[in-house]
Amino acid sequence: MLFRRARKAPPPSVRDRIASEPKFRVHDLDASAAAFAKDDGAVLTVTFEMMKKGSLVQRRGRDVRQIVVIVDNSAKVVNSGDQVSHDTYRALVKANVIDPVPGLEQDA
Numbered sequence: 001m002l003f004r005r006a007r008k009a010p011p012p013s014v015r016d017r018i019a020s021e022p023k024f025r026v027h028d029l030d031a032s033a034a035a036f037a038k039d040d041g042a043v044l045t046v047t048f049e050m051m052k053k054g055s056l057v058q059r060r061g062r063d064v065r066q067i068v069v070i071v072d073n074s075a076k077v078v079n080s081g082d083q084v085s086h087d088t089y090r091a092l093v094k095a096n097v098i099d100p101v102p103g104l105e106q107d108a
Helices: 086-094
Strands: 040-043 055-059 062-073 074-080
Touching: 062 086, 074 086
Parallel strands: none
Antiparallel strands: 055 062, 062 074
């Protein structure tokens, strides 16, 4: 075929990554968890029960809450079940979408 798309090798950043390595460090949301690490790799999982606001959307036969928040002058779509960074977590708390999790420090 003359106009077939050429197959390209994946970029080195993807090719050299080990699949068994976690991409981010994950923290649980129980009250006994240590203080929230503020580095960019730390994430929190936002559950459906945590979200008080947002649109209800059907995804794969189950209900999902979805909301848009502004973080660092960019819009971020947050679905229930997503893992979010500390900045996005603070924006969700400030917008009164989720309640602050006990045991996690809050900045003013």
